[in-house]
Amino acid sequence: MKDPVKASLQEQLAAARRAQILDAAIKVFAQKGFHATTIKDIAREADLADGTIYKYFENKTALLLGILEPPRTRAQQDMSFLLEPDADIHSVMKAFIHQPLMAFKKDNFELFKVIVSEILVNQELRERFHQQVLGPMLQGGEAYLRHWSEQGMISPQNIDLTIRAIAGMILGLLLEQSMGDQTLEAQWDTLPDTLASLIVNGIKKEPL
Amino acid sequence: MKDPVKASLQEQLAAARRAQILDAAIKVFAQKGFHATTIKDIAREADLADGTIYKYFENKTALLLGILEPPRTRAQQDMSFLLEPDADIHSVMKAFIHQPLMAFKKDNFELFKVIVSEILVNQELRERFHQQVLGPMLQGGEAYLRHWSEQGMISPQNIDLTIRAIAGMILGLLLEQSMGDQTLEAQWDTLPDTLASLIVNGIKKEPL
Amino acid sequence: MKDPVKASLQEQLAAARRAQILDAAIKVFAQKGFHATTIKDIAREADLADGTIYKYFENKTALLLGILEPPRTRAQQDMSFLLEPDADIHSVMKAFIHQPLMAFKKDNFELFKVIVSEILVNQELRERFHQQVLGPMLQGGEAYLRHWSEQGMISPQNIDLTIRAIAGMILGLLLEQSMGDQTLEAQWDTLPDTLASLIVNGIKKEPL
Amino acid sequence: MKDPVKASLQEQLAAARRAQILDAAIKVFAQKGFHATTIKDIAREADLADGTIYKYFENKTALLLGILEPPRTRAQQDMSFLLEPDADIHSVMKAFIHQPLMAFKKDNFELFKVIVSEILVNQELRERFHQQVLGPMLQGGEAYLRHWSEQGMISPQNIDLTIRAIAGMILGLLLEQSMGDQTLEAQWDTLPDTLASLIVNGIKKEPL
DNA sequence: TATGAATGAGGTTTCATTCAT
DNA sequence: CATGAATGAAACCTCATTCAT
Numbered sequence A, B, C, D: 001m002k003d004p005v006k007a008s009l010q011e012q013l014a015a016a017r018r019a020q021i022l023d024a025a026i027k028v029f030a031q032k033g034f035h036a037t038t039i040k041d042i043a044r045e046a047d048l049a050d051g052t053i054y055k056y057f058e059n060k061t062a063l064l065l066g067i068l069e070p071p072r073t074r075a076q077q078d079m080s081f082l083l084e085p086d087a088d089i090h091s092v093m094k095a096f097i098h099q100p101l102m103a104f105k106k107d108n109f110e111l112f113k114v115i116v117s118e119i120l121v122n123q124e125l126r127e128r129f130h131q132q133v134l135g136p137m138l139q140g141g142e143a144y145l146r147h148w149s150e151q152g153m154i155s156p157q158n159i160d161l162t163i164r165a166i167a168g169m170i171l172g173l174l175l176e177q178s179m180g181d182q183t184l185e186a187q188w189d190t191l192p193d194t195l196a197s198l199i200v201n202g203i204k205k206e207p208l
Numbered sequence E: 001t002a003t004g005a006a007t008g009a010g011g012t013t014t015c016a017t018t019c020a021t
Numbered sequence F: 001c002a003t004g005a006a007t008g009a010a011a012c013c014t015c016a017t018t019c020a021t
Helices: A004-032 A039-046 A050-056 A060-068 A070-077 A089-103 A110-119 A123-150 A159-178 A182-201 B004-032 B039-046 B050-056 B060-068 B070-077 B089-103 B110-119 B123-150 B159-178 B182-201 C004-032 C039-046 C050-056 C060-068 C070-077 C089-103 C110-119 C123-150 C159-178 C182-201 D004-032 D039-046 D050-056 D060-068 D070-077 D089-103 D110-119 D123-150 D159-178 D182-201
Strands: none
Touching: A004 A039, A004 A050, A004 A060, A004 A110, A039 A050, A060 A110, A060 A123, A089 A123, A089 A159, A089 A182, A110 A123, A110 A159, A110 B110, A123 A159, A159 A182, A159 B159, A159 B182, A182 B159, B004 B039, B004 B050, B004 B060, B004 B110, B039 B050, B060 B110, B060 B123, B089 B123, B089 B159, B089 B182, B110 B123, B110 B159, B123 B159, B159 B182, C004 C039, C004 C050, C004 C060, C004 C110, C039 C050, C060 C110, C060 C123, C089 C123, C089 C159, C089 C182, C110 C123, C110 C159, C110 D110, C123 C159, C159 C182, C159 D159, C159 D182, C182 D159, D004 D039, D004 D050, D004 D060, D004 D110, D039 D050, D060 D110, D060 D123, D089 D123, D089 D159, D089 D182, D110 D123, D110 D159, D123 D159, D159 D182
């Protein structure tokens, strides 16, 4: 136990178990939804006993929290790669939109459904999501807008509302898609480009 | 029974009961969420017995379906008043956005949370919502865009995607607000105007 | 519901159910002990569904509390009949002792075991027992001792400790009996007389 | 293995472990009660792993049995020191009472609660307690009474019932105290003297 | 039609105990 | 011998739904 090698091995095993359980949870949650999923379902999927789940997660909600934790969601909100200095507005915007739109496409938006569904109803989850996912997304975007604004490239009004509108558009489209909108499903991959144009230029016809 | 007067009286009473129960359901769902609400809660709020609920609604989910039914949600998506012929784009857009944003503000977005949360997880509910709420909203908007497009007032690309993006923006902002975003809460009433501008003009600085 | 006849009927039915459940609980608790008894056991014994128990008792502990409630335990501690003015000390003492010793004999001291066992471990139960059973017993006895003391019939020292010693003797003998002491079992019925003598005269040989 | 020195060393180590575990068990049982205590609690307190407990004790109940075993409880019931030949009745009685009353005072009667609570519900434990604690106590006391009786110092009736009444008084007072009786708590230390007088002389006023 | 007592399936969670390392 | 991760049975309790009155 005091053997550091052993200890670290234990830790790694524990981390692996956590991952194993979370993978199972994601899979089953996505299939059946949070409330319809029983611990037994997850245990079965993870090929473990019911009780074992509770060695690694305090309760069912903690599994959802676990799914939101950085290592798993980083991919979705990490926008550091966007920081290339002289990318043009349209490209950056497109990448910003592309990121979450495609991340949730993987499992047919099932995980998006589960997370958002529960977030709307669970205070703690809501706060975590705001901190760990939405917040970083907004801050990342805001930095860009501010940068462009300072460079005189965009009109400088209401940056904080603007970024929320853009993020909202992304969330909202995920929502519409999750509700089974056929049109979106058919054209999902063209969305980043279309949305980027819309945001940059608006719907108004360019004056000659 | 076959007396038409009696029959219609019955119907009216039944309709009143339904309304009474739905009102109670809305209230309690908004307070405690769908799953945390028991039939007993609703019965108590409606001043009825548990069993009576089941005379008017098949099960708990049917109550949520009931809440989405036209008479109750029409207000939210009815845009007939927008049909005034020569309103300018910005005004129409502003009205289009104002409508749902304010409708859900009444009860602090609690009903929005409940409905969306459950919609994301319940197939039947999802379809109904798409038919009865989202669909009409999209169609109404699309008609406008098409009209303007024909008049050469907006660029004619991807109207179906554009209206979805606009609707998505609205839904997404409701979502962000529901997650407790302080910035949105503080500036909620200015949103219709800001969003309308954004959508019409984009973020790009107007060329001189 | 507002019909008083109906209401009272309801109340009577409810009281009957409570009694039915408590009877079942007493029986099963006495057989298997508190912890080893499941709600299902009690429900089965009462010929009801599990859930029904919870309509009448908040939880398992409340069943034990119910058993201690006055209507059921009054018999054990009611000493009003003792208040006859000029009964001699020995007779009164004998009656005082006889009462609880015989009350618990009925079911072979099984209920005594269950109640005391749980009382020792459960704060709330302990307080209730002290209030509803032990307290009255002590007060009743104390009144007598005080009466006799004022009449110069007993030495007036430490009445409150003396009555506790007497009550303790009774409790302790119930405990020893509950532990399976054969000697006590064989002579249980002679105890009231023997104890009364001991308490009144002590063990010391009377001086000639 | 067959080396007697080694074997005895092993035995001593094992005995030390047993003691270590029992000490931990006593401590935790007294704090939380038998059922509320988990093996993990005890293991933590003993600074061992859960599984190790099972190398030394067959199961949780065996820990309670272990607590009752002679080396640990002898102190409580050992009355050999009372065997001084010509002590007067009152002094001996006082010492006899003093012994258990003070032994359990140490930990605020918590251990008494735990042991008695479980004894009342567990057959095996009950028998062990009767053999190892109650029996010796009764036999020791009986020897005295018989001695005094032969010397004509006490009335010779029902010695076996009398000693049980005395022991019962002690147990019963421990019980009352364990139930939170304030009066007893305040005067606990004067009990041995008061009780000894009561038992020797009874409550009756001495005839002049 | 309205009632609300009764039902009972089913979920979460705990924890004594085992056993491979 | 010591460890502690894993097990899985079993318990309490909730609550949607039914149905006799």
